[in-house]
Amino acid sequence: MTKPAAAGVRAGDKVSSEAHSLTELLEIQKAAFLRDGVPDAETRIDRINRLGQLLLDNADEIVAALNEDFGTRPREVSIATDVAGCLIDLTDQRRHVSSWMGDTAVGRIQGLLGLKQRLRHDPLGVVGIMGPWNFPLQLTFVPAGSAFAAGNRVLMRPSSVTAKTTEVIARVAPDYFSIEELAVVTSAHGGGSDFAKLPVDHMFFTGSPEVGASVAQEAAKNLVPVTLELGGKNPAIVDYDTDITAAANFLADARMINGGQVCLCPDYVFVPEGKVGEFTEKVLARWTESFPTIKDNPQYTSTVNEKNYTRIVGLIDDAVDMGATKHQVIPAGESLPDAEARKIPPTLLTGVKAGMKVEEDEVFGPVLTVYPYREQSEAVDKINSAGHPLTMYWVGKDNERLQYIADHTRSGSISGNDFAMHLLTGHLPFGGVGRSGMGNYHGKFGFDTFTHDRAVFVSRLPITFADIVSPPFGKFDARLSDIQMTMWRFLNGRALRKSSKR
Known part of the structure; x- marks a missing residue:
């Protein structure tokens, strides 16, 4: 596990994301992820904390920008949803990430027989987050917090419709994050369709079903998994x-x-x-x-x-x-x-x-x-x-x-x-489900969305499965196959009989 000191570029260096192209930002984050390895809990918590502090330190300017973007928007709504509202889930991620990220032992009885199994909960790498205009911070910062908890780097693209708000976030983000950790993408980098084409490790989109379908099509070209949070009547x-x-x-x-x-x-x-x-x-x-x-x-x-x-x-x-x-x-x-x-x-x-x-x-x-x-x-x-x-x-x-x-x-x-x-x-x-989306987040569900459950299996048995299923096959192997078929016919037949009685 890597610690904050292992980062090559410190938060506070104030390198703007606009100094690099989209492709360059992705390459920078992928290289940093591979260089530093899986981050420890301290690093993840530190990133979540800085994400929350960015919102708190700049709340007045964010609220003013939201009001200007909409025309009129009550301060109370902006605080409750796009500032304080984000901190609810960020706090939950911070509190639980240490326990969520630990390996999970499975198959304990099999382990006693010599088959040791566990699940690692590994980060995916670089997560792309595309946000909508109606809650441009809530719907980007909350999934970003989940992605950080899972150990990922984040490319964030807030909506260009709420341009004033996006400008504030892009300008202040380098005070809190290295672009190796979080890079805020603006219209200067191109449109949303350009962002959707990036070969990130996971694409997260919130918006309309029509645009969501387009994002999914672009992501599919790179075999990028997607989470789509869409609308619906x-x-x-x-x-x-x-x-x-x-x-x-x-x-x-x-x-x-x-x-x-x-x-x-x-x-x-x-x-x-x-x-x-x-x-x-x-x-x-x-x-x-x-x-x-x-x-x-x-x-x-x-x-x-x-x-x-x-x-x-x-x-x-x-x-x-x-x-x-x-x-x-x-x-x-x-x-x-x-x-x-x-x-x-x-x-x-x-x-x-x-x-x-x-x-x-x-x-x-x-x-x-x-x-x-x-x-x-x-x-x-x-x-x-x-x-x-x-x-x-x-x-x-x-x-x-x-x-x-x-x-x-x-x-x-x-x-x-x-x-x-x-x-x-x-x-x-x-x-959502169907036309209203695929995948989910918030709490541990968000951590799981941006995590790869990686199977680890170590055998201590004197015989291998590879040997069992490799030629040459003799009479004993034929007899073993017959025994297997007899056993499964019996077990499945019994299950069918029980089902029909119910």
């Missing part, structure tokens, strides 16, 4: 006997976090048929209370850019043109939506039907669609027809109806009565 189901006021308040709040620009936001909700009117009224009342002003309200997050603003407004207009009803909260004296401020009012849609674009597209904005349901099977069929979401919201008790939903659908996770809490516990994975 996240459904919510309000149980029959759930308090409608509580359900409406929760889902109204969850939809509007970061202006609805969260991959975990509820996108559409199923409400018992007889309670749709009451639910609609309660959601609108909650939004009216939360947003007495919108256009000039610094606590109302703007849509990040004109492209997304136009897309979301288009989804609403298309639904209305095709017969849906929109319910919007527009404060007195304000004209919304406002293209200059990129402010779209909180919008609830009812009467949405097949063929409307909002039925197919992930909204990623302040729009919630409501569907009535009578039987759970109606909600299940609708959810299954829309692809597998990143998460699914259940508003109700942990009962047999929740069990039915879980048994008959697929999603990255199930969130009951709260928003995104499974990201914060340290005990649960965060990731």
